[in-house]
Amino acid sequence: MDPRPVCNAKFDPGAQAGGAGGAGGGWESVASVVVAGGRPSGEARRSTSLVPLPSPAPDPEPLPNPRLGDVDEWGRSERMRSVARRLYDPVYRHWFRAEWDGLDKIPRHGGALLVANHAGAIPSDAPVIMHGIETELDRPVYGLADYLFRTVPVVGTMWARAGGVPAHPDNAYRLLRQQDQLVLVFPEGTKGTGKLYKDRYQLRRFGRGGFVEIAMRAGVPIVPIAVVGAEESMPILWKSAAIAKATRLPYFPLTANMLAFGPLLGPVVYFPAKFKLTVLDPVTIDVPPDQDRYSRSRIMDVSEGIRHSLQQALLTMLAERNSVWFG
Amino acid sequence: MGRRVLVTGLGTFWGGRVAQTLEKDPSVELIVGLDTTDPTVKLERTEFVRADQSYSILSRIVRATQVDTILHTFLVVDSTRMSGRALHEVNVIGTMNLLAAAGAPDSSVRHLVVKSSTLVYGASHRDPTWFSEDTARSTSARTRVERSLLEVEGYLRDFAQDCPQVTVAILRFANVLGTDIVTPITKALSLPVVPYIFGFDPLVQFVEEDDVIRSLEYVMGRDLPGAYNVVGDGRLPWSEVVKMVGKRLWPLPPYFTAASATPLTRMGVLELPDEVIALLRFGRGVDNTRLKRAGFEYRFTTAGAVDSFRKSQRLRKVLRPRPEYTYERDVEAFFRHSPAVVRPDIS
Numbered sequence: 001m002d003p004r005p006v007c008n009a010k011f012d013p014g015a016q017a018g019g020a021g022g023a024g025g026g027w028e029s030v031a032s033v034v035v036a037g038g039r040p041s042g043e044a045r046r047s048t049s050l051v052p053l054p055s056p057a058p059d060p061e062p063l064p065n066p067r068l069g070d071v072d073e074w075g076r077s078e079r080m081r082s083v084a085r086r087l088y089d090p091v092y093r094h095w096f097r098a099e100w101d102g103l104d105k106i107p108r109h110g111g112a113l114l115v116a117n118h119a120g121a122i123p124s125d126a127p128v129i130m131h132g133i134e135t136e137l138d139r140p141v142y143g144l145a146d147y148l149f150r151t152v153p154v155v156g157t158m159w160a161r162a163g164g165v166p167a168h169p170d171n172a173y174r175l176l177r178q179q180d181q182l183v184l185v186f187p188e189g190t191k192g193t194g195k196l197y198k199d200r201y202q203l204r205r206f207g208r209g210g211f212v213e214i215a216m217r218a219g220v221p222i223v224p225i226a227v228v229g230a231e232e233s234m235p236i237l238w239k240s241a242a243i244a245k246a247t248r249l250p251y252f253p254l255t256a257n258m259l260a261f262g263p264l265l266g267p268v269v270y271f272p273a274k275f276k277l278t279v280l281d282p283v284t285i286d287v288p289p290d291q292d293r294y295s296r297s298r299i300m301d302v303s304e305g306i307r308h309s310l311q312q313a314l315l316t317m318l319a320e321r322n323s324v325w326f327g
Numbered sequence: 328m329g330r331r332v333l334v335t336g337l338g339t340f341w342g343g344r345v346a347q348t349l350e351k352d353p354s355v356e357l358i359v360g361l362d363t364t365d366p367t368v369k370l371e372r373t374e375f376v377r378a379d380q381s382y383s384i385l386s387r388i389v390r391a392t393q394v395d396t397i398l399h400t401f402l403v404v405d406s407t408r409m410s411g412r413a414l415h416e417v418n419v420i421g422t423m424n425l426l427a428a429a430g431a432p433d434s435s436v437r438h439l440v441v442k443s444s445t446l447v448y449g450a451s452h453r454d455p456t457w458f459s460e461d462t463a464r465s466t467s468a469r470t471r472v473e474r475s476l477l478e479v480e481g482y483l484r485d486f487a488q489d490c491p492q493v494t495v496a497i498l499r500f501a502n503v504l505g506t507d508i509v510t511p512i513t514k515a516l517s518l519p520v521v522p523y524i525f526g527f528d529p530l531v532q533f534v535e536e537d538d539v540i541r542s543l544e545y546v547m548g549r550d551l552p553g554a555y556n557v558v559g560d561g562r563l564p565w566s567e568v569v570k571m572v573g574k575r576l577w578p579l580p581p582y583f584t585a586a587s588a589t590p591l592t593r594m595g596v597l598e599l600p601d602e603v604i605a606l607l608r609f610g611r612g613v614d615n616t617r618l619k620r621a622g623f624e625y626r627f628t629t630a631g632a633v634d635s636f637r638k639s640q641r642l643r644k645v646l647r648p649r650p651e652y653t654y655e656r657d658v659e660a661f662f663r664h665s666p667a668v669v670r671p672d673i674s
Contacts, residue, residue: 068567153526157526
């Protein structure tokens with residue numbers, strides 16, 4: 001088994017960088033002139049270059065890439081991911097008993113931005129969604145999360161190996177536009193996970209709609225996913241603003257799990273709430289990709305629309321739910 | 328008339344190697360090298376001028392030699408080489424003098440190629456996975472070397488606007504690996520056990536020595552203004568790099584890393600400036616697409632660079648380090664200028 005050819009294909013940024021340059025003025029403008037002649041496939045375009053450039057070899061041989069591991073440019077390792085999948089599968093199937101509705105609405109090919117509601121002091125929804133899609137659709141999902149993760153030793157590295165990517169617009173754009181991947185994002189961010197149990201299933205604001213702008217720029221559909229169950233898996237009863245401030249964490253919760261399982265197991269053991277996930281209709285935004293700027297009001301409009309439909313879906317699902325534990 | 332080139336930092340690995348390469352190029356008529364120290368590589372026809380660090384005599388040299396290209400390789404990117412103050416003097420003041428000379432009204436300079444570093448992007452947890460040449464830093468620069476490089480690049484950008492007749496190219500090199508170059512990273516990788524910060528396995532990038540020299544030469548001969556990242560394809564986890572070199576990992580504590588490594592750095596076993604600690608914690612990814620589109624072809628990927636470093640390390644185990652070349656002014660002057668020496672006619 002040799003993962004190298006795959007790595008090679010993945011690792012050559014030049015092969016994927018379709019529209020990386022060209023944004024902005026001044027210094028870059030010259031570089032984009034050069035592009036016209038410098039591209040390997042640019043037989044027809046060469047005439048348009050202003051400066052004579054040497055024509056590159058038609059099909060350059062791939063450089064030797066003597067890798068030992070399989071960690072990709074995002075820090076994800078398929079080997080680690082499969083170990084994590086094997087370990088997590090019982091939790092997914094028997095603890096949370098996750099149940100999907102409308103999984104066929106998630107595109108099988110091409111990039112798509114998955115957005116979901118976010119809950120649980122240590123969110124249990126991200127692994128469930130990622131695991132579910134990866135096992136059912138056999139497509140990798142890259143989960144965007146707060147870059148604060150990266151500062152935590154061990155956890156940050158494990159998280160990256162398991163498919164987590166720091167939530168940076170450039171990262172999302174590259175994954176969606178150039179690499180046609182599925183990207184999962186929680187627009188509520190830590191405001192969603194840090195809310196108290198009494199506010200469960202009430203969506204926080206969707207930031208400033210950054211996720212919509214990314215989808216516009218990348219030209220991919222947004223697929224909203226409504227998740228029921230995460231709120232009850234680790235409910236926050238009380239938060240300490242003082243400790244949060246002192247430890248520089250976004251929030252410092254006291255969870256029901258800590259009361260039930262003690263301070264050691266509490267932060268890692270979830271309640272076996274029944275997970276139900278509903279994929280809503282994909283939202284395609286009718287704007288050209290790769291623009292410098294998009295209308296802020298349009299962004300907020302789409303963002304609010306998605307937030308509204310997610311909220312409605314959640315309310316419908318809750319109205320149909322008989323039991324927190326059995327669905 | 329061929330090109331007339333001025334190379335700053337002739338005594339460094341970069342300057343010396345580039346001058347050697349240029350000597351082989353028949354279209355280069357004149358090479359003048361400038362440094363505070365003697366060259367460490369053997370040069371055939373390069374004229375060496377010893378100058379003070381801030382290059383205050385530069386404008387006289389430029390006027391006298393009528394060079395059309397300046398290759399500014401004397402930007403210090405390794406902060407273990409000198410104190411912060413000296414570094415500022417070399418990088419910022421040196422570049423200002425250089426720009427003053429190159430931008431003088433009667434100056435013959437038309438090309439300016441500057442060797443910078445990907446240190447200008449920093450390394451922090453808020454970074455994107457890939458930096459393009461236009462991506463802004465995500466945190467402000469804290470180390471002196473990063474600040475000085477940013478200042479230098481700022482001056483260069485202004486200079487490019489003020490003197491449109493000069494093509495200014497900035498090459499931002501990632502960490503270099505190779506046979507000859509010695510950096511804190513190569514020193515760490517040469518240790519029996521290689522340090523890493525416990526709990527962190529950053530994705531790092533390298534560029535091979537030969538690609539460094541080739542890219543400088545490539546950009547010099549062409550009209551390529553602006554900034555270009557120079558780095559091999561791909562990113563590798565630090566643990567994999569160490570494994571490829573055939574070494575074991577030794578953990579440094581994730582907190583108070585610099586303080587806990589102080590005994591080792593004091594003893595000179597290890598060099599661990601702040602920018603290297605940041606790199607070992609968060610890594611850095613820069614996109615090399617722009618230089619590739621300009622037609623440059625790399626010979627090494629990041630993994631290829633590590634592999635070539637590994638081979639050179641093995642070779643070093645078998646062979647003793649080559650005897651250092653020592654520059655002797657009288658000897659060099661004799662070979663270059665004495666009528667007794669029979670020279671092949673280069674015109």
